[in-house]
Amino acid sequence: MGLCKCPKRRVTNQFCFEHRVCVCENCMVTNHPICVVQSYLQWLQDSDYNSICELCSKELNVEDSIRLTCYHVFHWSCLDHFSRQLPPTTAPRGYTCPSCKSPLFPPSNLISPVADVLKEKLAGVNWARAGLGLPLLSEDREVKAVVNHVTTSTISSSSKSPNSTHSVVNVEDQGAFSRTGADGYQASSNRRIFQDVREVKPVVFDHDDDKYKRRPASELVKTWWRITFGGPSKVRGGRSIYKKYCMLGIILVLGVIVLMLIMSRLGRYTTENDPNFDIRNNPNIHVQHVQALD
Structure with missing residues (x-):
């Protein structure tokens, strides 16, 4: 699971293999119309991909393409030709994805931008209108794949002439x-429905690429400070200001105590082996050794 980079920041499990970002279905339609998109788990298992139509083995960007609800992308002309090869008596369940064999027609109760675009595309051909439960079109109104x-x-x-x-x-x-x-x-073409945008918008820098890196202590302190007191541009009330000053005072007192302890420890180490501080070497001090009696 991940967050899409669009302003809506939707939670999604789909991953664009080409741009290596999590994408929602709205972004599939607008920004990634012909990209290879599958689940993030599949990308972890195998990140290799081919941006081609599996029916004709040609690049997807050379013709008008369509994405199915299983997120596989095919040339519309190839998918139309593939489906027309089936018998006219084929049930709607018989129309499947050429790649994964999932149902080609989206369910009527499915709310999905990808399904909406697919339904609009399929509504122009008679073989798909029957599967969608729509009345058939006349021959002159049916949209032919280009x-x-x-x-x-x-x-x-034999038909050549010198002047023409x-x-x-x-x-x-x-x-x-x-x-x-x-x-x-x-x-x-005389008529087209939902032609794909071939110029894919450039993906901005992903700031989550280094979210698993080891951060220094200074950055951890900054993060804790920002969570505790908020950002510098945040409007604070009187209680927040008092809380800030109280925390600064506590930190200052703790810093002074730690500094005194460090200086005391260092001073003890410097005078421990100094002969000038040995009382036995001071002529004004007489030390008498008393032996313990048995």
């Missing part, structure tokens, strides 16, 4: 394309 792959064919030499050049571009049916130059085409 795949960022463009294949070009060779130019036919023609190129044949074979594209997939899911995307629409607009002309940008003499020989180039730019891909653009």
Whole structure:
């Protein structure tokens, strides 16, 4: 268990493998949309990770991706193609995560930012609307997954002319394309829902990285003083001021007593072997040795 670094400071058990910080579900949606996130215990057992889609083995940042409620991330086009391969009569329980085989559709009573984004994404395709209990869409209203792959064919030499050049571009049916130059085409999708933000915000310095380091005695004293009397900018009442002065007086008296004891001990050590302080060497003092009688 740990605290997320967001201002809400939520208690969470999920850990971002890429940034090595605890994250809540709100941060997964906003700041870590395509990061590898699993439990902190799994990170302790094995911290290795691959930021790829397990269905196509490509990087997650090359296409629009979606996170399931089990926190595994896949390309939306790959997940859509994978789910469309199942028979139309497949029950909602038959749609599972390709990685961990957990249910793909979130429960209706689940309150989760990740589940809300997933439901909005799944609501655009008919195979998922049936599992969510929603009415089916018409073919023209159904959202098709956009795949960022463009294949070009060779130019036919029979159709060439000296003054004009023609190129044949074979594209997939899911995307629409607009002309940008003499020989180039730019891909653009007609409709997208919850496109991931690819620029992840930089994570600030984690001040809890050294919380298990051994601290010097001076820092322990400062911590005790801050807990006892509060910070310097804290507004204190009259009772707190009297308490402060009383504590300072007690510390001063104890310091004087300790100093006197130290000086007395040091003075005794310096005069113990000094012949000038031996009474036997003083001519004005006569010491008579009396032998004990049997």
